[in-house]
Amino acid sequence: MQAARQAYVQSLACRLLTNLKDVVQPCLQRLSYATHGVGEGNTSMAVPRFYKTVHVTEAEDGYQVMLDHRLLRTPARHPLVVPTRALALAIAAEWEWQLQRIQPFTMPLMSLAATALDQPKPRGEVVATMLQYLPTDSLLCRDEPGPLAERQEQLHTPVLLWAQQRMGIRLEPTDSIFGASLGGDQLAAVENHLQDMDQWQLAAAEQLAASCKSVLLGMAATAQALSIEQVLAVARLEEDHQIERWGLVEGGHDVDIADLRPLRVAMPLTPHEFLLATPRGAYTTVLVRDGMRLVNWARHVERLERSLLAMQTAFAGFYDAYYAWKEASRAAESTLLRALLGPPIRAALQAAHAAQAAAGDLMLMIVMVPAPAQPSGLDVRVHAHPYSSSAQAGSAVILGGPRSVPIGKDTGWVTERQMLEQQRGDAVEVLLCSEEGRVLEGLVTNLFVVAAPSDGAAAPVLWTAGMHEGVVWGTVRAQVLEACAQLGIQVVEQAPSMHSRHTWTEAFLTNGLRTVQPLTSISCGAANVWGHKRWELRFPEAPGPITAAVHAALLPLLPAVDVADL
Numbered sequence: 001m002q003a004a005r006q007a008y009v010q011s012l013a014c015r016l017l018t019n020l021k022d023v024v025q026p027c028l029q030r031l032s033y034a035t036h037g038v039g040e041g042n043t044s045m046a047v048p049r050f051y052k053t054v055h056v057t058e059a060e061d062g063y064q065v066m067l068d069h070r071l072l073r074t075p076a077r078h079p080l081v082v083p084t085r086a087l088a089l090a091i092a093a094e095w096e097w098q099l100q101r102i103q104p105f106t107m108p109l110m111s112l113a114a115t116a117l118d119q120p121k122p123r124g125e126v127v128a129t130m131l132q133y134l135p136t137d138s139l140l141c142r143d144e145p146g147p148l149a150e151r152q153e154q155l156h157t158p159v160l161l162w163a164q165q166r167m168g169i170r171l172e173p174t175d176s177i178f179g180a181s182l183g184g185d186q187l188a189a190v191e192n193h194l195q196d197m198d199q200w201q202l203a204a205a206e207q208l209a210a211s212c213k214s215v216l217l218g219m220a221a222t223a224q225a226l227s228i229e230q231v232l233a234v235a236r237l238e239e240d241h242q243i244e245r246w247g248l249v250e251g252g253h254d255v256d257i258a259d260l261r262p263l264r265v266a267m268p269l270t271p272h273e274f275l276l277a278t279p280r281g282a283y284t285t286v287l288v289r290d291g292m293r294l295v296n297w298a299r300h301v302e303r304l305e306r307s308l309l310a311m312q313t314a315f316a317g318f319y320d321a322y323y324a325w326k327e328a329s330r331a332a333e334s335t336l337l338r339a340l341l342g343p344p345i346r347a348a349l350q351a352a353h354a355a356q357a358a359a360g361d362l363m364l365m366i367v368m369v370p371a372p373a374q375p376s377g378l379d380v381r382v383h384a385h386p387y388s389s390s391a392q393a394g395s396a397v398i399l400g401g402p403r404s405v406p407i408g409k410d411t412g413w414v415t416e417r418q419m420l421e422q423q424r425g426d427a428v429e430v431l432l433c434s435e436e437g438r439v440l441e442g443l444v445t446n447l448f449v450v451a452a453p454s455d456g457a458a459a460p461v462l463w464t465a466g467m468h469e470g471v472v473w474g475t476v477r478a479q480v481l482e483a484c485a486q487l488g489i490q491v492v493e494q495a496p497s498m499h500s501r502h503t504w505t506e507a508f509l510t511n512g513l514r515t516v517q518p519l520t521s522i523s524c525g526a527a528n529v530w531g532h533k534r535w536e537l538r539f540p541e542a543p544g545p546i547t548a549a550v551h552a553a554l555l556p557l558l559p560a561v562d563v564a565d566l
Contacts, residue, residue: 047102054096056088063088067095076118080110083200086276087113116203126206127194130215131187135179138214138238142173148241149175155234158351159216162225165343167193171216193219196373211235224278224381225344230351271365274383275414281369282307283411284475287387287513288362291353293560294345296512299475300366301334301341303409306473308368310408319370321377340380341366342566348382349563363387363513367411391514393542394428395521396447396507398498401529402432402440406470417443423527428517429509435530438495440465445509445517446474449496450546452503459490460505460546466493476510476554483553489546498524501537506544508551515558516551518543 051067058064059081065072065088072080072095082088087109094107104111134140139156143149156173164170167189174180197205201222208218212235221231275283284303287295294300312319329336345364352362362384371379400420403413417430420443424430429442441447448464462484465471484491496504507519523536543551 049098049100049102051095054092056085056092065092065095074114074118076114076120078117080113080117082113084277112203112207115207116199119199123195123202126202127191130194130206130209130218131191133209134187134190134215135182137180137216138212139216139234140171140173140180142175143238144175148238151237151241155237158226158230158347159220159234161343161347161350162220162223163190163216165347166223166225190215190219197222224274224383225347226351227383271363271383271385272414274365274385275367275411278367278381278411279369280410280412281367281381282311283365283367283409285512286364286366288349288364288384288563289560291349291360291362292563294364294563294566295560296475296479296558297561297566298334298559299478300512301337303473303475304337304341304366304368305333307408307410310405311410314405314408314410319377321370321372321374322368323377325375325377336376338566340376340378344380344382345566346563348384352384361387361389387513389514391517392428393518393520395426395523396429396431396442396509396519397424397427398431398433398439398522398524398532399423399528400430400432400443402434402470403472407467407473409472413443423525427523428519431522433498433528433530433532434469434495437498437530437532438465438469439498439522440469440495441471442509442511445511445514446471446477446480447496448480448508448510448550449504450506450544451496451500452505454503459488462489462491462546462550463496464491464493465495469495471495474510475512476515476558479554479557480510480516480550482557483550487549487553489550498532498535501535504537504539506539506542506547508543508547516543516547516554518547 051070053068055066056063057066059079062081062083063085064079064081072091074080080091082091091107091109091113094110097106139159142152152173160171160173169186169189171182171186172180194202194205205215205218205222208221208231209215210218212218212221212231214235217226217231217234220226221228226234271285282304284300284307286297286300289295308319308322312323326333326336345366348364349362363386365381365383365385367381369379369381371377400417404410404416405413420430429445431442431447432440434440439447439449446464448462450460450462453459453461464477464480467473481491501522504522507522509517509519519539520542521536521538524532524534526534
């Protein structure tokens with residue numbers, strides 16, 4: 001189930017829901033040729049719409065689409081059960097947008113899902129066909145030296161580096177008209193990678209290979225080594241070069257652009273969509289300055305160590321293969337993780353540069369997916385996305401209870417917190433509290449509250465939840481404590497109690513992207529999970545003097561590591 005979620009089809013569905021209607025009729029007529037069709041696209045033979053409503057329900061192994069009370073089935077009469085709600089909703093939307101008659105060519109996701117479930121061609125035949133086209137893969141065929149060849153090298157290299165890191169093979173491009181000369185070991189490595197895919201991944205890779213004229217590109221996209229915007233730039237490179245040089249040919253270039261337009265509409269994935277589309281695992285989000293320098297990198301590696309252990313503890317056996325490899329390696333865990341993380345991070349940032357997405361700061365999401373078949377027991381997923389600072393002062397609202405996996409950063413939390421995010425209104429963060437009224441942390445932040453002096457204290461005291469209270473291990477939190485020690489600010493590592501809020505004078509949030517975000521107010525929402533009475537506390541200034549002092553002292557404590565030094 002988890003492996004299936006990484007297929008391109010599911011990640012595409014996340015964005016396609018709102019965009020498909022405007023794209024599908026003018027642009028998708030030619031997409032069905034590579035999929036197991038639910039019809040041939042002959043509008044004169046189209047079946048009239050025979051249902052009134054479309055909805056999605058949960059099934060034992062995923063989600064299913066219902067036409068009135070009827071379960072939607074594939075052409076081979078298999079129940080159309082898909083792994084994610086997002087994909088089920090997207091397919092339901094395709095059926096909802098059929099008006100008087102059913103036009104199958106306007107339902108690409110239905111076709112892809114049916115292909116994955118019915119497998120109309122034997123698996124071995126699909127893999128053999130893809131291998132047959134590998135020597136003439138567009139990424140292995142270079143133009144003669146010149147501007148196009150230089151651009152090919154720039155855009156193709158990240159994919160070839162991914163193949164080398166993922167499959168252990170080095171693929172050399174050629175300018176020969178006969179294609180690349182591939183050895184038996186290289187073909188065997190690619191075949192093994194394709195055979196290891198589940199039915200959803202293979203269907204997605206086959207469709208992408210046909211659309212993009214590249215098996216390697218289809219494999220990399222399915223593995224989420226590149227965003228689809230980057231995939232699109234590579235797939236259209238030669239044709240865009242010809243258009244720039246000679247102009248657009250009507251009836252040719254424009255139709256090819258239309259074929260790939262759904263990919264452009266659907267991507268790039270937002271960070272939230274990437275995390276939802278990726279199988280569950282420990283993760284961290286790193287701020288990358290100027291597209292090259294990873295801020296506070298050592299702390300992020302430490303956070304991954306702690307999150308791996310937290311998830312292994314919470315879900316017995318979740319990372320057994322990884323910990324077995326770690327023990328056999330007899331090396332420091334941080335050393336092992338740095339060696340694993342370096343290549344995919346460099347590939348992701350190089351791809352972001354190639355797609356001209358790295359002119360400014362980036363947020364880099366790293367997910368450690370359990371993968372027993374890999375030597376390390378881990379499949380490292382990396383996604384780079386443009387980032388602009390959003391640390392302006394704002395309000396926070398208390399709504400939720402403690403997180404399900406204490407200390408660790410877990411992508412499963414992304415799904416669990418969605419309901420709370422929808423209720424936050426204008427607040428910059430939703431806060432979590434205990435039943436006793438102790439305010440623990442935010443959904444993605446640590447919370448610090450400044451309280452007026454009490455019990456003979458001469459200066460204000462900074463309160464923040466301790467690790468013993470199950471809050472996430474924040475990458476900036478430790479440096480805040482170090483900054484407070486330098487400034488002589490007393491810190492109590494205990495969650496502040498809402499019952500003592502009359503002593504609070506200022507507050508701020510921290511995480512790896514926002515660094516320090518001052519709060520203008522904290523409120524207890526009427527819909528909070530514990531039924532605490534509603535209240536609101538406004539602070540006289542934001543940032544307050546303690547917040548400002550901590551922020552100034554904190555910045556020098558956040559070193560940045562150049563990607564070349566990973």
